[in-house]
Amino acid sequence: EVAGHQYQIYFFSVGNLHTPYANEVRLKQFLGEEKDSELNRVLHEHWHTLAEEHCCPKGVNLLMAHLYMNRRGEELLEEPEGEKPIKIGNADLIYCDAIPTHIQYTALGHLHGHKNIGAADSPVVYASSPLCYSFSEAGQTKSVSVVQVFPGRSVVHERHSLSKGKPLFRKSFDSVDNAVDWLEQNPDCWVELTMESDTFLSATERRRIFSAHDGIVFLIPKVKQAQESLLDIQTINPARDTLSLFKDYFKSKNAGQEPDEALLDLFNEILHS
Numbered sequence: 001e002v003a004g005h006q007y008q009i010y011f012f013s014v015g016n017l018h019t020p021y022a023n024e025v026r027l028k029q030f031l032g033e034e035k036d037s038e039l040n041r042v043l044h045e046h047w048h049t050l051a052e053e054h055c056c057p058k059g060v061n062l063l064m065a066h067l068y069m070n071r072r073g074e075e076l077l078e079e080p081e082g083e084k085p086i087k088i089g090n091a092d093l094i095y096c097d098a099i100p101t102h103i104q105y106t107a108l109g110h111l112h113g114h115k116n117i118g119a120a121d122s123p124v125v126y127a128s129s130p131l132c133y134s135f136s137e138a139g140q141t142k143s144v145s146v147v148q149v150f151p152g153r154s155v156v157h158e159r160h161s162l163s164k165g166k167p168l169f170r171k172s173f174d175s176v177d178n179a180v181d182w183l184e185q186n187p188d189c190w191v192e193l194t195m196e197s198d199t200f201l202s203a204t205e206r207r208r209i210f211s212a213h214d215g216i217v218f219l220i221p222k223v224k225q226a227q228e229s230l231l232d233i234q235t236i237n238p239a240r241d242t243l244s245l246f247k248d249y250f251k252s253k254n255a256g257q258e259p260d261e262a263l264l265d266l267f268n269e270i271l272h273s
Contacts, residue, residue, distance in 0.1 A: 012059045012151050019065040019066070060104060063103045063107070066108070070094075070117060103122065104149050112128060112133055113137070114145075123155055129142060132167070143159045143160055171194070183212040200263065204262070
């Protein structure tokens with residue numbers, strides 16, 4: 001008993017197979033034309049050799065790997081935006097059936113969402129990242145996995161959701177007033193904010209938006225009916241007046257958005273100075 005808590009001590013060996021991301025370069029082995037099947041064969045043989053040598057039936061046996069792994073015949077899991085992709089076609093895809101039967105629990109890294117792609121009695125688990133790494137993960141519930149593993153027994157795998165840390169939101173508005181209202185009502189978060197408008201977002205509007213919230217990571221302007229607007233600016237007529245030419249130029253550089261009055265006033269001031 002320590003500090004009022006009771007602990008039970010078990011004496012058994014723990015066999016842990018480690019595998020970082022594996023490809024031809026890291027393995028220093030040419031995989032031929034059928035890279036997907038050959039990589040699975042190489043890892044299958046390597047893991048089974050190690051398991052036969054080091055995994056003990058009277059101990060706990062684990063596999064930890066940073067791989068893109070999937071159950072054979074099922075829909076492919078999506079890689080996160082916050083990680084460098086490691087799947088090129090199916091060349092780097094590893095299937096669960098390559099894991100030796102000696103292994104009781106497989107802990108995987110790379111994907112940021114929680115997913116058990118193994119069986120109930122021998123889990124193969126992407127445990128989830130503790131925080132969102134990109135806005136593609138906005139709204140995901142993050143978690144940690146607590147695992148109880150004993151020799152010769154089925155694994156007890158529990159998922160515990162995490163509630164700390166600022167959440168991520170992807171929000172879209174077509175009104176600055178509505179955007180500011182939402183931002184002021186949700187101060188404790190990170191935001192990717194998309195503003196849909198017919199005209200260029202003015203400096204005053206941008207200042208108003210950013211002053212309403214400290215957690216705006218991206219402010220993305222989006223043009224309504226951008227393609228229709230661009231139809232009118234395919235050609236330049238040099239005979240038109242300077243102000244009209246400036247408007248056409250501005251629209252060509254800003255996906256069809258019209259310049260606002262403040263910018264036009266500034267242009268006129270420069271033009272006539």
